Amino acid sequence: MKARITFYGFLLAMFMLSGLSYLHAGEPTEQLRAALDEGVEVLNRARGDGRKRKAEIVSRLREIVYPLFDFREMAKRSLGSHWRRLDSKRQEEFVSAFTELLENTYADKIDLYEGQKVLYTGESIDRNYAEVDTKVVGKKGESFSVNYKLHRADGRWRIYDVVVENISLVNNYRSQFQRVIANSSLEQLIERIKAKAS
Numbered sequence: 001m002k003a004r005i006t007f008y009g010f011l012l013a014m015f016m017l018s019g020l021s022y023l024h025a026g027e028p029t030e031q032l033r034a035a036l037d038e039g040v041e042v043l044n045r046a047r048g049d050g051r052k053r054k055a056e057i058v059s060r061l062r063e064i065v066y067p068l069f070d071f072r073e074m075a076k077r078s079l080g081s082h083w084r085r086l087d088s089k090r091q092e093e094f095v096s097a098f099t100e101l102l103e104n105t106y107a108d109k110i111d112l113y114e115g116q117k118v119l120y121t122g123e124s125i126d127r128n129y130a131e132v133d134t135k136v137v138g139k140k141g142e143s144f145s146v147n148y149k150l151h152r153a154d155g156r157w158r159i160y161d162v163v164v165e166n167i168s169l170v171n172n173y174r175s176q177f178q179r180v181i182a183n184s185s186l187e188q189l190i191e192r193i194k195a196k197a198s
Contacts, residue, residue: 028130028150028157029123032068039065058107070158071099073151077160078173082186094190100197118146128152 042060075098076083076091086094122133132148149161161170180189 028125028148029120029132031157032132032148032159035064035068054107058103062103067156068159070151070153070160071095071102073153073158073160074098074102074170077170079177080174082177082181085186090190094193097190097194097197101193104197121145130157 039061042057042064072095075095078098079086079094083091116139117137119135119137120132121135122131124131128151130150132150134146134148135143136146137143144165145163147163148159149163150157150159152158161168163169177189180192
């Protein structure tokens with residue numbers, strides 16, 4: 001159940017976050033809102049069924065929403081101390097495969113969007129780090145927390161982790177990766193991720 005909620009929360013983060021209600025919204029929240037509201041418009045306006053529609057949605061969302069995410073930082077944190085064992089070329093390969101893995105995993109679930117609302121519940125900023133706290137509310141009143149951890153990179157706020165009901169996406173992947181490395185090797189992990197992403 002927790003894994004499903006974590007997955008769903010990240011899906012909302014990448015494709016669906018909308019309907020934010022503000023008490024006080026600072027720069028990180030405003031930046032999220034601008035791009036993600038535009039992403040929701042893409043979802044709402046999309047017509048048709050099948051692969052063509054989904055490919056069109058993913059292509060547009062990649063342009064709009066992906067700049068919000070620091071996939072390199074997410075990949076680095078997910079790999080933990082093993083990141084330093086890779087040379088720059090292998091690091092870039094890992095980031096590329098990790099990003100594709102996330103896209104392929106979550107793009108297939110776009111149809112889960114049913115107009116859920118997200119309420120803004122808080123924001124904290126500590127120099128170059130920030131956290132935006134939200135609550136996702138479904139049509140039947142069910143709700144869960146989704147918090148976004150951001151840092152300043154390349155002159156803007158970018159997401160490096162999504163925490164759903166206290167479950168970190170990055171920590172979740174790190175645990176999985178550590179198990180694979182412990183049972184095989186770092187190289188084997190990279191090859192597995194590349195295979196899944198292709």
